[in-house]
Amino acid sequence: MRYLAVALVCLAGGMLPAEATEVCPGNPDAIGTSRTITVDPAELPRIGRIQYRTTLPLEDHEVVITFDDGPLPTYTNRILDVLAQNCVKATYFLVGRMAQTYPDTVRRIFNEGHVIGTHSLSHPFSFRNMSEEQVADEVNGGIARVTAALGNPNAVAPFFRIPGLSRSNTAESYLAERSVAVWSADEVADDWRRGVTAKDIVRLALQRIEARDHRGVLLLHDIHPATAMAVPMLLKELKERGYKIVQAVPPGERPKALPPKPDTAVAQAGQGWPRVVEGSAAAAKEDAPKAPLHRKHAARKDRDQALADKLAKKKSKPQTAEKAEVTGTGTERGFFSFLQ
Numbered sequence: 029m030r031y032l033a034v035a036l037v038c039l040a041g042g043m044l045p046a047e048a049t050e051v052c053p054g055n056p057d058a059i060g061t062s063r064t065i066t067v068d069p070a071e072l073p074r075i076g077r078i079q080y081r082t083t084l085p086l087e088d089h090e091v092v093i094t095f096d097d098g099p100l101p102t103y104t105n106r107i108l109d110v111l112a113q114n115c116v117k118a119t120y121f122l123v124g125r126m127a128q129t130y131p132d133t134v135r136r137i138f139n140e141g142h143v144i145g146t147h148s149l150s151h152p153f154s155f156r157n158m159s160e161e162q163v164a165d166e167v168n169g170g171i172a173r174v175t176a177a178l179g180n181p182n183a184v185a186p187f188f189r190i191p192g193l194s195r196s197n198t199a200e201s202y203l204a205e206r207s208v209a210v211w212s213a214d215e216v217a218d219d220w221r222r223g224v225t226a227k228d229i230v231r232l233a234l235q236r237i238e239a240r241d242h243r244g245v246l247l248l249h250d251i252h253p254a255t256a257m258a259v260p261m262l263l264k265e266l267k268e269r270g271y272k273i274v275q276a277v278p279p280g281e282r283p284k285a286l287p288p289k290p291d292t293a294v295a296q297a298g299q300g301w302p303r304v305v306e307g308s309a310a311a312a313k314e315d316a317p318k319a320p321l322h323r324k325h326a327a328r329k330d331r332d333q334a335l336a337d338k339l340a341k342k343k344s345k346p347q348t349a350e351k352a353e354v355t356g357t358g359t360e361r362g363f364f365s366f367l368q
């Protein structure tokens with residue numbers, strides 16, 4: 029029996045060297061991250077077949093996971109724990125005001141190897157109706173707040189996702205001039221909808237990935253409890269179905285790791301850290317958006333303030349949501365977003 033055990037160990041060692049097959053140390057069930065793709069905005073300025081003809085050059089059964097609207101520590105941290113356990117690297121599109129309120133979580137995201145792009149300053153719903161000046165305020169304000177939270181401009185990827193996927197020629201031209209890639213998505217999982225369950229999210233994500241050539245850029249939101257519950261199930265199911273996770277990274281050098289506190293000069297330039305202090309509702313109020321909101325959404329400005337107040341009190345209820353509606357046939361869809 030002893031000899032048999034030794035023989036089996038030798039056989040296993042010879043056929044399956046642990047170092048070569050272990051995608052995630054300590055977790056043999058992990059899906060891991062199989063490879064990275066470098067995304068140069070000059071070569072690939074628009075990404076995602078929901079809205080564009082171009083997307084990432086993924087192979088069969090490859091998926092890129094992206095998260096919008098955070099960070100919101102309660103759920104963002106849960107998802108980060110799961111991603112770390114599974115050695116999965118994702119791409120985040122952070123909202124400037126959320127980053128300003130939770131800079132520690134922003135740095136955790138980066139230091140755990142995820143890519144951080146931006147998703148505007150205050151997640152307005154009117155990009156498609158904005159002037160170039162308004163677009164610039166939202167884009168640059170978001171980048172500044174996320175940069176301030178990270179404390180290093182090289183840590184922010186030139187990737188932007190328009191809130192609500194509310195694209196316009198003005199916004200896309202402005203972002204192209206700034207050499208920032210516009211990310212739409214290949215698949216959504218409706219995880220912003222009220223009442224959606226984790227199982228619904230997993231089912232919809234898989235259905236849509238499989239319907240689109242078994243690959244794609246998946247859009248999720250790390251501010252929702254159902255999404256946090258869905259992510260471990262989704263990763264398990266993807267692995268069982270033979271999928272691999274790919275991470276999209278920007279070109280050029282990125283810092284390996286960020287210090288616990290960002291550089292003060294960079295932080296102050298971005299008006300984020302260290303101005304974010306305990307009970308920062310007043311600070312959030314004085315730092316309210318300068319650009320006028322679109323008429324249609326002006327009524328929501330009060331709710332923006334309510335959101336800032338809620339964030340300052342560190343309530344964990346998710347605030348932003350995106351809603352999709354099918355306006356055409358096949359793959360043609362229109363999107364908009366709103367604050368709850």
Ligand SMILES: [Zn+2]
Pocket residue numbers: 096097147151191192348349350365
């Ligand atoms: Zn969003």
